[in-house]
Amino acid sequence: MNGAGLRRFGLGLIPWIGAILLWYAVRWSGFVNVSLIPAPHQVAAKFFELLTKEGLLIDIFASTRRVFLGVALGILVAVPVGFLLGWYRPARTFADPMINFFRALPPIALIPLVIVYFGVDELAKLVILFYASFFSGVIVMYEGVSQITPLYIRVAQTLGANQAEIFRKVIIPLTVPHILTALRVALGVAWATLVASELIAAQRGLGAMIQNASTYFLLDVIYVGIICIGLIALIMDLILRKITARLLVWQDRAIA
C-alpha cells in the first residue's frame, strides 16, 4: 500500500475507532444500565464463540444467499422493465402510478400475505427480497434511462447505424451505469429487508439469529448479528464499487 492509500485507510478507520470509544463511554457513563449494553470486547468474544461453536458462518451464508438471489432476480426483471418504462413514454404514463403504489408499500407489511400465499419456506423470503429489490431497482433504471440524451443516437444514425447496432453499441453502454446504480440501491434495500424476511419462521440466517436471541434477551448475540449484517453489506458495496470503477473508467466524475 502506498502512502496515500495508507492515509485514506487510516482516515476511514478513525470513525470506527470513535464509534467503539463512544460505545464504551456510554456503557461506563452510568446513564444506562450496564446489563443492557454488552461491551465491545464481550461482543467480539461472542462473535468468536458463535463462529466456532454455533455455526455463525451458516447463518451468514444463508442470509447472503437470500440477499444475493433476491437482488439478482429482482434486478434481472427490473432492468428490462425499467428500460421499457424509461424508453417509451406511453409505457411510463401507463405503469408509473402502479409502480409508485407498490413501491410505497413497505415489504414488511406484505409478510402476512406472503405467508398465506407462499408459506414459510425459502420461497417466501425470496419473494420479499425480490419485491424489495425489484421496486427499488426499477425506479433507478427508468429515471436513468429516461435521461439518456438523443444526441448519441443521432450521431450513430448519421454514421450509418441501424436499429440493432444503435441498441447494441449506444444504448447498452449508456445503460450500464444505471444498472450498476440500481444494483447498489437494491442491495442496500435488500439487506434492510433481510431481517423482516427472516421473521417468517426462518431456521437459519442473521435475521433469524437476531430474532431468536431477542426471545432469550441475548443482547450480545443481537449485537453480533447487527454488526455482521452491516459488515457484509459494506463488503458487498465495496466490491460493487470496485466493479463499477472498472466498468466505468470513461465516466467523467467530479470526485474520482
Place this chain on the structure above:
Amino acid sequence: MKKRAQFDKVSLSFETPKGRLNVVEDVSYDINDGDFIAVIGPSGCGKTTMMSMLAGFQKPTTGKVLFDGRPVAGPGPERGVIFQEYGVFPWLTVKQNIAFGLTLNANHVPTAERDAICDHYLGLMGLSDFANSYPKHLSGGMRQRLAIARAYAVKPQFLLMDEPFGALDAQSRSNMQNLLLKVLETEGKTVMLITHSVEEAIYLASRIVVVTARPARIKEIIDVPFAYPRDESIQERPEFAELRSHIRQLVMDEYRAQQAQMRPVSFSE
C-alpha cells in the same frame, strides 16, 4: 457541375398550442458537388432546421429535400453531421470513436483496413498521442476534432456542420477553421455549414446563403470571390471587409426584424 443536394420549395411548420408556427418558408437552392455553403442568419431563425432536414432528422411539411436526386428519407452515412455539442461517445476511447462508423454494417469496411483509416485521421487531426484516452481527458477543441475525424472516417460525400465551432474560444476556433480548410484541400468534400459568424462564413465558404428571421426564407445568396486554398491573409483584403459589412448589414436587419416580431407577441401574453 453535379447537383448534390437540392432544396425545392421547402417549407416546414408545426402546430403549437398558440397556432401554426412556420419555421422554414419556401426555400429553394442547390448545393453542387464541391461547394462549401455557409448558411447564416439571426439565431433561432430556423437555419439549423434546414440542415436537420438534409441530415434526415426532420421532414419538410411541403416541398422536397433531395440528395443525389432522391428525397431524403432519414439519416445516412453518406451525409456526415458535425454537431455543435460534439457528440463524441464518452464510453469509447478516441480511437474507438473514430472506428465506430467503420464497424457498422452499412459501411462495409474490412477489419484489416480499419486500423489504417483510424491512424490516418488520428494523425490528420493531431490526436495520435491521445488514441487510447477517453474523451473526458480532451479539451473542447480536441473533442470537436475527434467528432470531425469520426465523421470523415466513413467517407461521407457530404458534410453538414451545425455551428461546429460555436462553443470554442477564439484561438481554438480559428485553429479549427484553418484545420478544416487544410483537410478539405486534401480530402475534398461538399459542405453545408450553419453559422452565426459572418467572418467564419466568408473565410470558409464558397457561397453564403443569408436567411431571414423566422420563418427562414432566403434573403440573398452571395458568391465569395476568394479562391482556395485560402489563408488568414484574405481577412485583411478590402473585398473581405466590404463583403463582411454587406452581410453584417443583412443579418442585422433580420435581427431587428426578429426583435420587432417578438415584442408585440410578448406584450399580448
